[in-house]
Amino acid sequence: MGAKRNYKDSLFRHIFNHKARLRNLYEALSGRKVNASDIHINTLRGTFFSDIKNDISFRIKGRLVVLIEQQSTWNPNMPLRFLWYLAKLYRRQVPRDMQYHIKLVSLETPEFYVLYNGRETEPPYQVLRLEDAFEETPAGDSLLRLDVPCYNVNAAPGNDLLDRCYELRSYSVFVAKVREGKESGMTLDDAIIAAMRYCITHDLMADYFKENESEVLDMVSTKWDWNEALRVAREDAAEMAANEAHEEGREEGRAEGRAEGRAEGRAEGRWTTLVELVQEGILTLKDAAKKAGMTEEKFRKLAAL
Structure with a gap:
């Protein structure tokens, strides 16, 4: 995988949006062997501040659909979120009129996983169940079941996964080292660089961190603020629009719309990073709101914190 990344990616997505690495993760979670060539990544992508998107989803030979979420804040509502994700993926696969056919519609079997690396104390393994959210459950098993295995992936001795x-x-050691650096008084950028250096010298995805050093720093750092990000994004959008209109002879408005979409993706990546840094305890809500150019209350509301 090359260094160029999607600006909507988190570090977790950037690492595992790669078939060989994703295969290794899935085999560790499921205990089943698969070929990287049998994996088709179909992660859901939303739009700026809206719509539904998830961390990683992929299909295996058209038989399984697997959804994996990395969480830095403990969330007991993950079964409901997975239900929404799955419904959207099924809508992509099944023709709209199939629900009216008399022949049984064939669906890919789903699997769900949550990987938790937040600061709250959680057990190494637990299962979240959708039925626990129901106000009333009939005697016996619920007729609607969705169970989500959850693994604590904080770096610690004896973590089997x-x-x-x-x-x-x-990945887990990198996150732990960034936290350690921040707690020791380092700036965030210095803590990220020190964490990468640690991973490289201890053979923890050394090639990845060497090849993607600037990418990782950009994904995890908040070295330029929200207003500056939007300003640069708008300038890039205008420049790309002008180039497209000139070279392809297309209407400037259409070119600008496409360029704005790409710029929007870059801005969303910055927003996602700010929210994740707050969730991980690396950045305070006050500091994140300041970088976003908004009040703490507005930031909390938009981020659903």
């Missing part, structure tokens, strides 16, 4: 997946262990 991390021992089974080299890439996930590397």
